[in-house]
Amino acid sequence: MKKFFTFLLAALTFAACNKPEAKMTNDQSHMTKKLITRIAEIEVNEGYLEEYLAAAHNVGTKSVKSEEGVICIFPMQVKDSTNTIRILEIYRNEEAYQAHLQTPHFLEYKQGTLHMVKSLQLVATEPLAPETMPLIFKKY
Amino acid sequence: MKKFFTFLLAALTFAACNKPEAKMTNDQSHMTKKLITRIAEIEVNEGYLEEYLAAAHNVGTKSVKSEEGVICIFPMQVKDSTNTIRILEIYRNEEAYQAHLQTPHFLEYKQGTLHMVKSLQLVATEPLAPETMPLIFKKY
Numbered sequence: 419m420k421k422f423f424t425f426l427l428a429a430l431t432f433a434a435c436n437k438p439e440a441k442m443t444n445d446q447s448h449m450t451k452k453l454i455t456r457i458a459e460i461e462v463n464e465g466y467l468e469e470y471l472a473a474a475h476n477v478g479t480k481s482v483k484s485e486e487g488v489i490c491i492f493p494m495q496v497k498d499s500t501n502t503i504r505i506l507e508i509y510r511n512e513e514a515y516q517a518h519l520q521t522p523h524f525l526e527y528k529q530g531t532l533h534m535v536k537s538l539q540l541v542a543t544e545p546l547a548p549e550t551m552p553l554i555f556k557k558y
Numbered sequence: 559m560k561k562f563f564t565f566l567l568a569a570l571t572f573a574a575c576n577k578p579e580a581k582m583t584n585d586q587s588h589m590t591k592k593l594i595t596r597i598a599e600i601e602v603n604e605g606y607l608e609e610y611l612a613a614a615h616n617v618g619t620k621s622v623k624s625e626e627g628v629i630c631i632f633p634m635q636v637k638d639s640t641n642t643i644r645i646l647e648i649y650r651n652e653e654a655y656q657a658h659l660q661t662p663h664f665l666e667y668k669q670g671t672l673h674m675v676k677s678l679q680l681v682a683t684e685p686l687a688p689e690t691m692p693l694i695f696k697k698y
Contacts, residue, residue, distance in 0.1 A: 432688070433565060436634065445659040455634060457634075457644060459638060471686060474686060474687075475686055475687050478686070478690060479685045479687050479689065479690050480563060482690045482693050483690070484689075484693060489694075491690075491694075492646070492685065492687075492689075492690075492691075492694060493685075493686040493687055494595060494683035494684060494685055494686060495595075495683060495684045495686055496682070497682040497683060497684055497685055498681075498682065501563060503686070504597060504681070504683060506632070506646050509690075531639050541636055541644070542636070542637040542638065543631075543634035543636055543637060543640075543644060544613060544634060544635045544637055545632065545634055546615055546618070546634060546635055546643070547614075547615050547618045547619050547622075547631075547633055549619065549623045550618060550619050550623070550631075550632075551578055551625060551632075552696075553620060553622050553696060553697075554630050554631075554632060554696055554697075555631075555694060555696065556692075556694060556695065556696055557691060557693075557694075
């Protein structure tokens, strides 16, 4: 009986610790083709910066925490031009992106910040080293 | 004896599964202040795109895989302007960044691509929702 428990213990501990390898599987290669990756470039109107930052913060954190298909929303403020915001956005696929656009937190952000945004450019990109994504991004 | 093994099993499995909470600890808040976060914007000379992409791919993957202080190097090609490259770079701190600059793979990339790069702009940024970083970035 003791041997059995020792074996069970070893097997379960191994199973609990056994993390996926950080290399590109066929599944991940298939996933990569469906990814939506882009950089949003936003210029905020004078006088609205604090309010905009709060709204961007709110939508970013809620999306990453609650949406499985939101792999990354990473908003940054440009240091030399504080009214300029850049957001790296990665969605699992078109369906995940469309679902994101319908969430209460995104709709609240979009409608609530229309008058704060001077310009918005969505720069669509292609990841160049997708096999490193398992080493960088948690949900990938 | 059986009870003891059952307890040990439960305790070890719990310990193996118990992942850190995805919230900002004091340590992480301290880490955030030291981060170097930026977007590199690169314009590649005509005729050098393929060669440049191979070099960027090489340095990105080697850095992420081998340098503990490289939290993210994520190169992207702009879809509407294929000679335009953007790289999200996150280093743990100034020391990690300085160490990165001295690695053989970075030096090889820098020296090997000088004639391929038409322009390079390093846009220093400030993360706006650093508490989501544990949910996005693996090494963070």
